[in-house]
Amino acid sequence: MFDPEELAAIREGHESWESETYGPTVERFGERKDEFTTDTGGQAVDPLYTPADVADLDYDEDVGFPGEEPYTRGVYSTMHRGRLWTMRQYAGMGTAAETNERFNYLIDQGSSGLSMAFDLPTQMGYDSDAAMAQGEVGRSGVAIDTLDDFETVFDGIPLDEVSTSMTINAPASVLLAMYIAMGDQQGVDRAELRGTIQNDIMKEYIARNLYIYPPEPSMRLITDIFEFCAAEVPKFNTISISGYHIREAGSTAAQEVAFTLGNGIQYVEAALDAGLDVDDFAPQLSFFFNAHNNIFEEAAKFRAARRMWAQIMEERFDAENPKSKQLKFHTQTGGSTLTAQQIENNVVRVAYQALAAVLGGTQSLHTNGKDEALALPTEKSVRTALRTQQILAHESGAADTIDPLAGSYYVENLTDGIEEEAFEILDEVAERGGMLEAVKSQWVQRQIQDVAFERQEEIEAGDRIIVGVNEFEVDEEPEMDLEEVDPEQEQEQIDRLEAVKADRDAEAVEDALAAVREAARGSENVMPHIVHAVKQYATVQEICDVLREEYGEYKPGR
DSSP states (O other), X not given: OOOHHHHHHXXXXXXXXXXIIIHHHHHHHOOSOSOOBOXXXXXXXXXXXXXXXXXXXXXXXXXXXXXXXXXXXXXSXXXXXXXXXXXXXXXXXXXXXXXXXXXXXXXXXXXXXXXXXXXXXXXXXXXXXXXXXXXXXXXXXXXXXXXXXXXXXXXXXXXXXXXXXXXXXXXXXXXXXXXXXXXXXXXXXXXXXXXXXXXXXXXXXXXXXXXXXXXXXXXXXXXXXHHHHHHHOTTEEOEEEEOHHHHHTTOOHHHHHHHHHHHHHHHHHHHXXXXXXXXXXXXXXXXXEEEOSOHHHHHHHXXXXXXXXXXXXXXXXXXXXXXXXXXXXXXXXXXXXXXXXXXXXHHHHHHHHHHHHHHTTOSXXXXXXXXXXXXXXXXXXXXXXXXXXXXXXXXXXXXXXXXXXXXXXXXXXXXXXXXXXXXXXXXXXXXXXXXXXXXHTTHHHHHHHHHHHHHHHHHHHTSSOOBTTTBSOOSOOOOOOOOOOOTHHHXXXXXXXXXXXXXXXXXXXXXXXXXXXXXXXXXXXXXXXXXXXXXXXXXXXXXXXXHHHHHOOOOTTO
């Protein structure tokens, strides 16, 4: 870095430039805005950054080298030069057969990982024939009632050759059990199964509200999964600690990092309280972040999060295994940034967001379809989204060198700023008794809601331009080909479920559910019993209802 005399000279030169060159120009012609800030109204953006803005940066301590602590520049030594990120397109189409068709299409088009979206009844632990499921079966993703549905989804797809991510939380134990049962059917060694379950109930209490059980038993289920997978499915990521939905709810980039890592801390503490060793389960923790439009802020956010997690795991939890300190993450482009107006503009937004994720060192990436503000993406828009990643990988040069924005005075300053603000938020969380207590009291939710409200006010006042929405509008929109869910599919799914129930061994199902109940009531790990139950074709709701009866349902504020 620069010595004190050089820094003093740079500061003097900066002041001279501001007073003699920049200032008079601004005074004469003005600037586009009175104030420039990062994307979500976070840090102020100065007109120019110099070495003086990163004067306290210690290269070895703060930046380092890829694959080495503090992992600011990446968790692997070769990063995307050695292996490109996993191109994991999110898909889940009404029925299991349609989802199988879409998965095979994505694999044929070059997708290197599968990502499974479930409909709302499945996410809430209800079967397709439940009264609560009426009108929602297969609408926001695939309907999964029994292992029979999984058998159809993964028909012809060898689980030892693909990595599968499942966006499932409250019933995560059940869907993971189905995936393991499918692997057993295919003769795949459990130690070779690869993928991720989201399994992040904390962010459901914060941002999405797709929870079932109260926090304490929910944490017990999560730690049971940690323990079971460490022994049985060591290559499967047992949780994807998600900042994505926190950002979608309206948070700033710094809040996204702080609350996500705060949730991570809560899960680690719960696992330690359950008697697990940090280096046994921490290597299987993974994270899930959003990518919004400000390329520099997003890349800096990812760099800051890696550095923070390494520090947290070493200083707070005494982790010794390097893999326990490595923040590995999936990125999805920002669904909340997509507009229903001029949907072609969304292709551009997604491309820039994907670029930010790649520059920030993501391990896997989902790019949204342009039409997702209106419906499930069509096959054509999914292909364009996947091609966006492939062009980035093979034509842009963004993947050819590691952490290319490192050393930028602006990006390093942003990285430091996001880290500093995120740690300040975590300090306040700690003062409130930790994330669980801060969520129960609704403090976390209010912090996010305040930012979301301010941002919407800026959009409505025209202070924040959204192209095609409050500026550069057009009078008419062309007709669009949108994906539609056939309403007859709901009855077809119910008929399919009834056929499975009629064909299974009812007594074996009852015995399996009784074993799940006994484990849930006591201290035995529930996962082996859930795996056995799904193999008997017990339904998602039947298993979740056993847990509902034992644990109750969560009612916020009570």
